[in-house]
Amino acid sequence: MAKEKKFVESITDMELDFPQWYTDVVKKADLTEYSSLKGCMIIRPYGYAIWELIQKQLDERFKATGHENVYMPMFIPESLLQKEKDHVEGFAPEVAWVTHGGDKKLEERICVRPTSETLFCEHYANIIQSYRDLPKLYNQWCSVVRWEKTTRPFLRTMEFLWQEGHTAHATAEEAQEETLKMLNVYADFCRDVLAIPVIKGEKTEKERFAGAAHTFTIESLMHDGKALQSGTSHNFGDGFAKAFGIQYTDKDNKLQYVHQTSWGMTTRLIGAIIMVHGDNSGLVLPPMIAPTQVVIIPIAQHKEGVLEKAGELKDRLSFICRIKLDDSDKSAGWKFSEYEMKGVPLRLEIGPKDMEKNQAVLARRDTGEKIIVSLDELETKIPELLKDIQANLLQKATERRDSKTYVAHNMEEFEKEINETPGFIKAMWCGDQACEDTIKEKTAATSRCIPFEQEEIDTVCVCCGKPAKHMVYWGRAY
Amino acid sequence: MAKEKKFVESITDMELDFPQWYTDVVKKADLTEYSSLKGCMIIRPYGYAIWELIQKQLDERFKATGHENVYMPMFIPESLLQKEKDHVEGFAPEVAWVTHGGDKKLEERICVRPTSETLFCEHYANIIQSYRDLPKLYNQWCSVVRWEKTTRPFLRTMEFLWQEGHTAHATAEEAQEETLKMLNVYADFCRDVLAIPVIKGEKTEKERFAGAAHTFTIESLMHDGKALQSGTSHNFGDGFAKAFGIQYTDKDNKLQYVHQTSWGMTTRLIGAIIMVHGDNSGLVLPPMIAPTQVVIIPIAQHKEGVLEKAGELKDRLSFICRIKLDDSDKSAGWKFSEYEMKGVPLRLEIGPKDMEKNQAVLARRDTGEKIIVSLDELETKIPELLKDIQANLLQKATERRDSKTYVAHNMEEFEKEINETPGFIKAMWCGDQACEDTIKEKTAATSRCIPFEQEEIDTVCVCCGKPAKHMVYWGRAY
Incomplete structure (x- = not known):
């Protein structure tokens, strides 16, 4: 028991010190680790698996709305960054500058992309000629760098992972439609996948993205009552098109400027998941993005037949959910705490007594409720429960947000x-x-x-x- | 007809000028575009879709062999890069150095990762304590930078996309087993997915990776008789472990150094696909990595019912293959050339006469053969043909390799x-x-x-x- 206690005790109470609680959860749930370069984080397997599930489900939504993925270079020559006045003012103070390649000093210094508007604009100027080439609906998954020294895992780091959509349209109306369409994709994704309710709206001029005509945002509320900007979608009008000369010939053979948008979501979403759903036992993951949805913990696993039965269940249930069997030699109590900390939505306990009764115990991470289920009904009961947990997390988060x-x-x-x-x-x-x-x-x-x-x-x-x-x-x- | 001719004529004959043929195909098949920074390429949607299919299928093989994905920072402090003597000698001459963050000069300059051994080693030194922590089987998908001025799309670029596996093991035997296991994963992937036969073997000391004890490689042969290193797997022994102090306590409570491996494959594979399978009509894609496996081209599409029928077929067949319908107003002949250029494995032609006979024409990209198929048999015939094309490409590539x-x-x-x-x-x-x-x-x-x-x-x-x-x-x- 001493060991088990230690595992739990090392988390700070969220009511006492929320920032420390956050740091503890990130560390104890094995999400990130610090690197020797201040401000950069290592995303560990469990944290990255959450990101992969976010990526996959967001990417499907992008493709379903007609977007294609591309890859642009990570470097931007200084002269290119400077082409749009507001944009360079916004970003130049926080970029990392490359000045040497090997032993040689570069003729022009280049920065590591803080965002890729300038690269996409240059590309669009090359590939767009006619109205037939429009719209261009591109997205890119990559990492970007913004030189900040005060950092917190997922929420603010010097380098972070994200997607950035960049589109070009024939008319202002189409660009506005796209900007709002993607904001809705983001809001729906937050609600239906992350179980996070958001407020949709427009940023004031002061809070607008550097170079945008309109910035739209989805805002969520954390446990501690602080807001988190969870995704943004920008309408650039034709400002960038004029700065970069992105023109097309319309049906009447006249030259027109394109209208552009960009929109992005980042690994910061993992911070939102932690701070919206987490509790004093650690992380609480919505089933839709839980790398492990069900963990099987054998009880009295040294007893005859227990591990075999647990293994059999794992194989059987792996067709209906992301499932893991922990047959390590740690105590069952230790394992309980560990997977609570990692926010696994459902724990399946199976021991000699359960086997006698042809049953298993299912414990919900969100409510703590324990349900006894016949082994014959697992295939229907588990998906039902996962769905219910997903819905319950959204409901609780919405109630909390509204009450605050x-x-x-x-x-x-x-x-x-x-x-x-x-x-x-x-x-x-x-x-x-x-x-x-x-x-x-x-x-x-x-x-x-x-x-x-x-x-x-x-x-x-x-x-x-x-x-x-x-x-x-x-x-x-x- | 003039237009159609133009589309084809603009490719150089591969027998006359292979490098120019390569450049033409890359450009005409819309795979990449140049960026304003010399040496960096833009991977366009069609090229990136091939990379996504490569990624997905390789990643599945990594996960099936027990590997987990992580994300490490893109920056390496100079002092960290210098920790392993041979490694720094190999890479320092070709790295991009960041010297400023915003307006401030950095106290220590940092490089953009050319490869991440040093970062993984530092991380392993932090997280590995006991034999219970081993093995660590990590992989990362990212981009890396090597400062080179002579570049060619996919084959040699300043920045390229890749995966890098990095593992740590308790014993030398386990590390060697892993090194060879991953080489075999690579070789099987090339054969079964890319339809590229490879020679497996060990590099000589002269050609070894900087810091490795043994480097294993898979080598393939291009159309022009030049070889392409298509994937490498390195056994580091305990050299890096000693340089970075990566030790664990074994079962007898003694401190031991870990043994490490790393292995990587890159976007260069797309270059291999082009140069192994391509011909004078352009790209030829193995069905397993073709973003579009079947393209439907309506014949006389202005005639009543043709477009409707084509759309109906597209919907029906989208369950069994990656299919696209080109109903644009270009001529059928122009479309034929375009999708030949893009290497789409199968073309499905449907016109008024075919509709009368309840049939379609299937044209193979690899052999040029045209097959008339009843519309009722498409669901069985198309998968059969795709499988046959995949096998035929491997056989032809093997015969060509052997004959050269x-x-x-x-x-x-x-x-x-x-x-x-x-x-x-x-x-x-x-x-x-x-x-x-x-x-x-x-x-x-x-x-x-x-x-x-x-x-x-x-x-x-x-x-x-x-x-x-x-x-x-x-x-x-x-």
């Missing part, structure tokens, strides 16, 4: 809520950046988005009292 | 063969590096490998006449 969403009519209420009960604050805004700045200064909260679903909770701006233009979600954010 | 493999007993024969009929030269070798150097100087051929299947074709070295130790495959190589 507050309304503020004035700055007094705003400050009180954000300090005493952190969460989303819904409040009206006049549209003036000065008020955003003031709110940030006073509360450390930023505008998360102007949600598509507007409510008129007041007529005046929460900050300056002038007539309000929009209802905005505010929050302290990761 | 020669025996040389002395340097006169060696030089005559390699100059007049380029291909593999089988010749005996004394084991002395001086003879390798002489042969390279005289013939531009290098030792490709000491094959596992030895033949005693002579008793003395082809170069110096001293007693021979091994039969070696020699060749000019990419």
